[in-house]
Amino acid sequence: MTATTNVLIALKNILDRNSCRLTPIFRSNGLANTAGDSLEYFIKDMFCTGGILHSVEEDKNKIYDQYLSWKGNSSNFPDFIVKQGVGVEPKKMNGKGTGSLSLNSSFPKAYIYPDTQNLPPKELINEREWDKKSIIYAVGNLDRNNDKLLRLWLAYGNTFIAEERVYSGLKSKIKDTIENLTNAEFVPSVEFGRIKKVDPLGNTNLRLRGMWELAHPEAVFQKFLKMRDIPQGATKINLIISEADYRLIEKKPDLSLYIESGKLIKHKVLIPNPNYSLDNISVYLFETYTD
Structure with missing residues (x-):
């Protein structure tokens, strides 16, 4: 039987662990990973039940192989992909x-789509054919003094990010503008583009690189939050998922114990549609905390 996971299972694993303290991950050579790596491993561990029991990278990977079709590297987006499920990008x-x-x-x-820029090569994603996957941005605010998360957001990209055409369309307009401003040769590239032969003798090229930024989910969704008072020193956890995506999750873990105790709040709200600001979409917002 194939192991399955989803964002609700990850949330339950976080609650069951009751801690968002990041622990060192060791490779076979005994060297520990950086804090950024530790966040990525923590998020993987929460999606891949049992991963948190291991501190050696090779042992963790054996667990990840059961749940993930792509375990990630430093060059491609996203950081990992769940088998027949979402892509996840920790920040x-x-x-x-x-x-x-x-x-x-x-x-x-x-x-993400099979042809999305910077996606790993198709042959490296270990699953059957797919057309589209949702993306979850796992945003962790880290207290570097004790390697503990102060705040963690699990935010589906489609709750606050527009369709790809919005961003690719802007890139096309910028490229067209540049080409109309100069007689130099514009060459598209993975980053953004290059303008070759800027000077009369053609000895100088200009490299263009876009630097995109995204609003923090806390800043975007703050006005919809209800849970204000949590224990001092606790880590606030938030999950936002569209009602449509929530319905698609077949294996929903039992969270009733946490809801009944008041430690977990689940409520449905209407938020602005990222593609049409005059419309709304229905989402579920989960709010909780760990010690």
Whole structure:
């Protein structure tokens, strides 16, 4: 039987663990990973039940192989992909700030497609054919003094990110404008583009690189939050998922114990549609905390 997972299972695993303290991950050579790596492993562990029991990378990977079709690397987006499920991209921030998330040369994504820029090669994603996957941004604010998360958001991209055409359309307009401003040769590239032969002798090229930023989910959804008072030193956890995506999750874990105790709040709200600001979409917002 194939192991299955989803964001609700990840949320339950976080609640069951009752801690968002990041622990060192060791490779076979005995070296520990960085704090950023530790956040990525923590999120993987919460999606891949049992992963948290291991501290050695090789042992964790054996668990991840059961749940993930792509375990990630430093070059491709997203960080990992659940088998027949979502893509997940952890983003680490230091301290309590809710400033913009740096995405560098890759624009934000509500979904990924087989031809999405910077996606790993098709043959490296170990699952059957697929057309579209939702993306979850796992945004963790880290207290570097004790390697503990101050805040964690699990936010579906389609709740606050527009369709790909919005971003790709802007890139096309910028390219067209540049080409109309100069007689130099414009060459598209993975980053954004290059303008070759800028000077009369053609000795100079200009490299263009986009630097995209995305609003922190806390800044976007703050006005919809209900849980204000949590124990001092606790980690606030939020999950936002569209009602449509929630209905598609077949295996929903039992969260009633946490809801009845008041530690977990689940409520349905209407938020602005990322593609049409005059429309709304229905979402579920989960609010909880860990010690």
